[in-house]
Amino acid sequence: MTDPTDQRRDRILAAAREVFAREGFRTAEVKTIAETAGVGKATIYKFFQSKEQLLLVIVEENLNQIRDIALRHLISDAPPLARMERACRAIAAFIASNRAFTRVLVQEAGDFAGDIQRQHLTLIEQNLPLAEAFFSELRKDGYFTALNTRETIQMMMNLIIGTAYTWALTGSGDLEEQASDYLRVLINGLRAPANKG
Missing domain, CATH: 1.10.10.60 (Homeodomain-like)
Known part of the structure; x- marks a missing residue:
């Protein structure tokens, strides 16, 4: 009960x-x-304690939901790149389903950027071992070799957050498709060249 x-x-x-x-x-x-x-x-x-704390708790819960969405898709039997694309699309769909609130965060939550960033970085640190295992799988195939796992996660989050930021302000395009397209460009751009010989 x-x-x-x-x-x-x-x-x-x-x-x-x-x-x-x-x-x-x-x-x-x-x-x-x-x-x-x-x-x-x-x-x-x-x-x-305050209206500000209410906003920060909502942001924290959103970050936790995004983490749960990512984990649900990253832990499966599908090939690693397919898992990553599904996770990216699902996160974008979650953000898109909260468009009005996302716009509020983008336009008005600047005063809380430091607190939000701390929550975000804490979440990354808590999930680093799982991310390390996942990206190790991808590195075996020559993907994501340019950066360490923490930097790779940060770059990917910047990609999703930046895309969501533009989408929330302009209101144009399909966030899920944009995030998926940008992820594909990112992946293809970071793939190590095949050994010739």
Whole structure:
């Protein structure tokens, strides 16, 4: 049975995401979030110290969901490049499903960039051993030999985040297709030349 406290917290986070997406982070009011969640304003402050903390918790949960999506696709029996493309497409689809909130992050969360970056880097460090095993498979075939695993992950995240940034601001194109196309260019550009002899 689910703890009613957890249900209230989940409702608050869902309401905050909705209100931030609709009204923008700076203009959104805690009172509106409370009304949308069906709780009192004081209840929000039992779980979260501030509106800023609400945003950071939502970002952290999004990063965790992205990690889970990536792991689900990277751990399979498919060839490594196919797994990577599926993971990239699934992450892009997740970001695309949260377009309004993504736009809020891109346009208004600059004040929290340091906190968001710390969350992102912590997540990378926590998953480095698995990533190392995955990229070792690819390196056997001559892929991703130019950078170490940490740098490769960072580059790929920059690719996805940069693509999402442009997509959120312009509203044009299919994010999933763009991310997949850019990944293919990246992979083909980083493949070591075949030995001739």
